[in-house]
Amino acid sequence: VGRRFDTISFLSDLGLRDETVGVVKAIVRDMAPHAHVVDLGHDIASYDVRAGSLALARSIAYVPAGVIIAAVDAGIDNGRPHIAIEVAGGDGVLVGPDNGLLAPAAAMAGGAERAVLLDRDDFHLASAGGSLPVRDVYAPVAAHLCNGVDLAELGTAIDADALLPGVVPLPRDSDDGGVVAEVLWVNQRGDCQLNVGVDDVAPWASADGAKAQVVAGTGDDAVTRVVERVAHAGRLGPGSIGLVVDPAGMLALCLQRRSAAEELCVGAGDQVVLRPLAEGDRGPGVTSSVELRAR
Amino acid sequence: VGRRFDTISFLSDLGLRDETVGVVKAIVRDMAPHAHVVDLGHDIASYDVRAGSLALARSIAYVPAGVIIAAVDAGIDNGRPHIAIEVAGGDGVLVGPDNGLLAPAAAMAGGAERAVLLDRDDFHLASAGGSLPVRDVYAPVAAHLCNGVDLAELGTAIDADALLPGVVPLPRDSDDGGVVAEVLWVNQRGDCQLNVGVDDVAPWASADGAKAQVVAGTGDDAVTRVVERVAHAGRLGPGSIGLVVDPAGMLALCLQRRSAAEELCVGAGDQVVLRPLAEGDRGPGVTSSVELRAR
């Protein structure tokens, strides 16, 4: 008998427009009444495995010991199975698809220790029609884990090294001494988290009060502005664009009480170049796509 | 004293934009702290009793023993009361309006065994103003049921046969050997569930790989396309429209990683005709509203 768990953290792209998330929780309540479900969110865009993997990675340090269900399907039948991965000395088990969704969180939790294919049908629920893995596989498997079923019973052991890795975009240096970054995430307020930390813009934009240039987006739609390093958006002047270290430790673009994503016309996955400000560029923020077209 | 319950499943059209759902759960927490609320979703469109009844019917097989609150008001004062219905040998009690919302789920759970009007005010909460039944009646009644109050104490017994039935649209045969169906539900991904099962399109579109014609919508806006029976949308070619048996056992229109509802310009309640493909129609999917106008 394995360790019993009493918390299931749950992230998905299922949305809350219909009853699917509720059905998953109903199954858990029915099969493992002592287990409590913590919703980490269900508004990952359909098929956006990367967005799901990043949200899970941002959450993992705060997730209690227990099972984590993560359900974001790439929408392409790649023949890869459903899996469960044990991490953190057995404190956590990640349940989901083998499409890279679980990989960044598993890595942050110390790496996969044991992994199984979820190929034991007797631990799944039968469907009245087509399969809905989150309902038919992940929910009952998570409930069984909470009830003390050991990972090894749930399916065939697999080599964790054979699992599909996650894709986290890396920044690169630009020709002009800056960094070519990418928007990883736009939060509720419109702040744009980048895939760079404060060290990536040292020393030219690392200190509070420093100014730099940002080119958001590419091509004709690129927007070029001056940004100011500040401790938080509330200290910016109206309309000024700030570069903050966000609560996850990454650099993020922001404005005071306004959406940086709207102001700069960018969203998750879009390119953002940060570079040192040339002499003469320290005036008020200007918008120019001409400069970019000329490159 | 009746049976005690410890789970309340909760479906409504209240949305999550304001605090109403939270207030219902606060009342339950206050009156029956041992009871756990499972949200089956709150994004049923306002006044859409049919959509609510279908969501409840899709959920009911997964709902744990306990109380079910369902709150979708037709928005017309029809003088019909609030009711509670016992189903499944006492394992479940449905609480909600007598407007057909509860009927399909009750039928799927074996039919109403006992039913009462919720006309005992001493089991309700007083309002500071107008009545909000989900807050003033359903929440406290559900809490009392969880605390062991028997159904019979909550109001006047009524004949379950006198309750308003639900409205589930039935498909009909078309003149040309097909079936005139209706979109019951569009899920988060845009898959369009129809009110037909695989038997309704046998033998011409029942087997995997079979092709058929779909006419989605009516009149000038109708879209005519070829659909392919597949096991799931992930196996479709890009842009191809699939006909799958969905996780609830019904036929659904889908695309690979795209919304069938957007592609075909249909939503819940819209007509969809499926019919055998004539010789010569097996080319790539084409859009034509001319054909329909000519009928």
Add this chain to the structure above:
Amino acid sequence: VGRRFDTISFLSDLGLRDETVGVVKAIVRDMAPHAHVVDLGHDIASYDVRAGSLALARSIAYVPAGVIIAAVDAGIDNGRPHIAIEVAGGDGVLVGPDNGLLAPAAAMAGGAERAVLLDRDDFHLASAGGSLPVRDVYAPVAAHLCNGVDLAELGTAIDADALLPGVVPLPRDSDDGGVVAEVLWVNQRGDCQLNVGVDDVAPWASADGAKAQVVAGTGDDAVTRVVERVAHAGRLGPGSIGLVVDPAGMLALCLQRRSAAEELCVGAGDQVVLRPLAEGDRGPGVTSSVELRAR
């Protein structure tokens, strides 16, 4: 040692698009596993402290004994601290920013009895980057309160009278015997709650069946219509605008099965004038912005 609590009610502007709300609940689950979180809603518009304070005030009578986390940040660094306020003889502790958000609810719960600045870092969580008060301060503080830590241990005692008051707009009399009101809140159905009660329109529009004039909005966009006092919207004729006493005890504009906010082109914060109907105005509802421009 203070009193232990087992419920945390939680209101915020965090939205459910990302994992932040889930992370707060994960922290609570980890630190105080016995505590149950009741979500009062997370869709307060970013920076809209007034909307948050009103939602909290509407909820407070229904909230169980325990901790209340309220997180709506004005988005401007005003140097005001994070606070906790004890109310209702110790039955409740409100945790949040000192920006007026908590004030109306605290007043409705009998007023602040003790208050502290949350300036004891050892009760907070460290951040990997910038501070996210709801995650780093409010969540762990709420968990500590549930675990029996007394309010006084959490920080420096402050005078409750020094806290920033809430801003609740008051109606005023109009020149023509009516009342100049404001939309406080638009609910899921589009009903527009006003900041006036039935006494404010007595005797000319207080009785069921009475008719009055409404001017919604200001300037060229103002819409003038006849409204009818009814017990609830379901009794209105199609297209007629009703004035009801809503479930919170305030007057609200509504239509049968339609959105009053859309019909009258108003939202929260917009002006609405109610006034007695002149002779000759009792015809069918008419839309006229001319009349307002002439004032």
